[in-house]
Amino acid sequence: MTKLLYLQASPRKSDSKSRQIATAYLDALTAVNPHLEIDNLDLWETELPAFDGDKAAAKMNVIKGAEQDGAGQSAWDEIVAIADRFKSADRYLIASPMWNSGIPYRLKHFIDLVHQPGILWSLDPQAGYRGLLTGKHATLTLTSGVYAHGVAEPAFGVDHHAAYLRMWLNQAGIQEVDELRFQPTMLTGNPTGDLAKALEDAEKLAAAHGYV
16 A cells, blocks of 8 residues: 655644645545555654754764664664654655745754664765665645745745755655645735645646556
């Protein structure tokens, strides 16, 4: 059975436009694939441990091939448990607004926990990073109040949002990444119409993905 992990990065619940677009996509996708397993991960209602000194040391031990001490092993076990949930999915749906030209800190926190050596990536000193997640697919639903493609940068913001998420997913080995955007949400003459178009695009993309 195909499993989809839905990462919800906005704290605004049903008021979040990124979540509204993701919901439209997910509803259409499950209509085509009724047996799709959905794992909902609301990052604002999930306790995430700090990526503290013990976890940083454990990560370096893995990179160096060194044995973990007691604290390091406990820290690494905690990371593995969270990362295994991420790895177990076949598809990913990430709903994320743009905050200060980047992503919400709860999503960055989650990425910093799961993006680990030997779990999502390996490193060749000559060739660079090699992603360990293959055959997977991600869909991003992205919103921003002011930024949009083609605006003057940095006057209206800079895209460290979609660009960062794509870089992270690609580095982890996920090369198939689609985007659904509602940008801008504030500086638009027709916010209702633009949102309706984004919702329609989400349904169309889901219908296409449903047959993949």
